Amino acid sequence: MRYRDDIYVYEWTNYFENNCNTYYIGGDVHALIDPGLSAFVPELLERMKKDGIHIHDIRYVLNTHSHPDHFEGSKMFYGRQIQIGLHEDEIDFLKGEGGDLYPLFGLATPAPQIDWIITEGEVLLGKETLQIFHVPGHSPGSIALYSPQRNALFAGDVIFQQSVGRTDFPGGNGTLLKNSILQLSRLEIESLFPGHMGIVAGNKNVKRNFLMIIENFFPYL
Secondary structure (H helix, E strand, O other): OEEEOOEEEEOOOOOOOOOOOEEEEOOOOOEEEOOOOHHHHHHHHHHHHHOOOOHHHOOEEEOOOOOHHHHHHHHHHOOOOOEEEEEHHHHHHHHOOOOOHHHHOOOOOOOOOOOEEEOOEEEEEOOEEEEEEEOOOOOOOOEEEEEOOOOEEEEEOOEEOOEEOOOOOOOOOHHHHHHHHHHHHOOOOOEEEEOOOOOEEOHHHHHHHHHHHHHHOHHHO
16 A cells, blocks of 8 residues: 555554564665565565556565564565665574574574675665664664655564564563664654554654653563
């Protein structure tokens, strides 16, 4: 579904199957954010096709982190002219205890083909400059992607609508997660696109959501 400003939202709303929200930035960017589990990628591509987006339109698959429900579907894009991106710390994590998560979900530990080793800072996708933030806490190499021209934040599993990412998985750290959330809270955000649950729309609502998280969740992280 086209949301606004060439941002397309493919929200996961099935409560009986675990998967993540997927986003696509069109225009001159052509980036797919978090493809989810491979079992659901065909359904995702069909939904995108209805919006006029085809697999050959995708130039980048950007993964906010390596947990199976976000990253495992990346393998469906191997062998194409698509750059698969993952943060450098998350690559190391996936080679160790992060990879051990996959058998717990009945999945094979991936042998990732990473074309784009992501680091924090500005990145030029097409003709547009976006900002990547390293935001550990949910996992060691979690990232968030920020579009300054859209005031849009793709937060992965760092922060949700009235909730935060888990820290009880291997590689989780509550102190780091709090620092990451505080870092993101300083951005001017009109639309917060989380890895799960609903979108937070409007600058006042986004600020209110950050404040609620800080007041109600931080004491327990």
